[in-house]
Amino acid sequence: MHMRKLPIAAFAVFVLACVAPAQAQSPYGIGRSATPAEIAGWNIDIDRYGNNLPPGTGSVVHGREVFDQHCAPCHGAKGEGGIGERLVGGQGTLATARPVKTVGSYWPYAPTLFDYIRRAMPQNAPQSLSNEDVYAVSAYILYLNDLLSAEAILGAKSLSAIKMPNRNMFVGDARPDVNNPACMANC
């Protein structure tokens, strides 16, 4: 729901800015207005609800092709890891002596996958994949983690609807959490 509201909200802000010159003066008058087109071109943030996900879809089947070509050289043929991080498996290991933190075992929100792949991957050519390819490869990684079926097609709505297994395991900062008594003598 949020992602459908956002363009309207952004447009409303723009209109408001145009018709409301009476708003508070900028203290220093430095800089110029950013246009909606400039903001849209640069704002690639996807939040945990999937707000700002672009249109388009991608299938697990196509995602396998994208993955084999762009991701497997570093992350392994099945996402088992290599030069790049392991992406698959590890569910049930986080409370053991050998935790395996992957997309499937650790990541709390699925839309983050789209956000991160689009902005930073593949490492040798970030922001080079089409949105459809990013949806597809996100779908394939989720499939490898048993979070999507082999026939699945992923888009903004379906990606936002995925509940990641580790979603509820994040807690706030409980520090300071240790108490050194600062003994000075006969310790």
Place this chain on the structure above:
Amino acid sequence: MTEPIKIDQAATSRRRFLREGGALLGGTVIASGLAGGEALAASESSDNLPPNVPEWMKTPGDPMGSQPYGTPSRFEKDVIKNIPKDLPQYLSASGRTPLQDLDGIITPNGLFYERHHGGVPTIDPAEHRLMLHGLVDKPLIFTMDEIRRFPSESHIYFLECSGNPDYEKPYGKTASDLVGLLSCAEWTGVSLRLVLQEAGLKAGAKCVVAEGADAAALTRSVPIEKCLDDAMLVYSQNGERLRPQQGYPLRLLLPGFEGNMNVKWLRRLRVAAEPTYSREETSKYTDLMPDGSAREFTFYMEAKSIITRPSGGQRLIAPGFQEISGIAWSGRGKIKRVDVSVDDGRSWQSAELQEPVLMRALTRFRLPWRWDGRPAVIQSRAIDETGYVQPTLAELLAVRGENYYYHNNAIWPWRIAADGEVTNAHA
């Protein structure tokens, strides 16, 4: 690194002696101990030593202009960043400050620690822009010239990576191996508060999402309280423009917060109602607890200290006077006290703090000591103005376990052997 320098032999004989002595002992270049220094000089014969007039007084030196941008003496060529040699890849990697080779509290720009996630971009400042948008009255774009038009301020702050070090063995050998993802500089820029006021914050603004212009487009969310407090947009470091490795031409500086949040190559600030939950604040930079839960948004770097001289890899040459010197810091405020133990933690005494003691900067501490030549374990613990005491590794592990990874601020003791060799007592 211990290879003798191939220039005039006589001129370098003393230094070479130090280097080769270090090589024999498998240590680093630095030799400590006043008695050691005197013993060295007395044992040498050189045309450059008294009563002879040294060679470098008998001929003019290098002319003005031989170094348009000055570099350290060639005899200091081994004082370089500590960069691991066996990483699987170097685009997302880190290099450490050689803390044990430095004095005072300011890190030279060329030795400032590095951590980047997609390599170091080459950015033309004329084509760099900062965009400020989201929950603001007036979305803005700034050139670098415009950023520099704002009122400026300068502050000395430390910066530390939160993975410095992790909790798992093997632990590092030197101070740099252990906590070298730590540096301190004088930063100049504009208060982020002023820049946000220029755009005007809307109701509901709770955080600012910062994005870098690197190949990782690294993104972190910062609480609005920090942005309106002491956060800075920085363009200069130790008087000169930021180095590319430190975010040239513009970076975010959040005093006391984990290094990763201090977004480099800053290109965008989006004011938002909640964090963006980027990969860097969910999959990474979260702290796994023994029960499988994970702490998120663990921003502050807690109080910490380490003895840098003598420290791992160095060697005491002879018993006698030996100043113990180190650094302490806290993301939560000023250092109030540093205690040092020279008897494996059985007793502690407070060290002298070098003034000025600055908020969220490194603080240098010193303790005069006379080594009796017997094996010893020395260590330091920092106490900050909140009363928080730097914990032992055992105290941390008891609460957090070995899977925690980030925010290890444990005390690191050094073991001194009878032959003067200094090693990590936890290793």
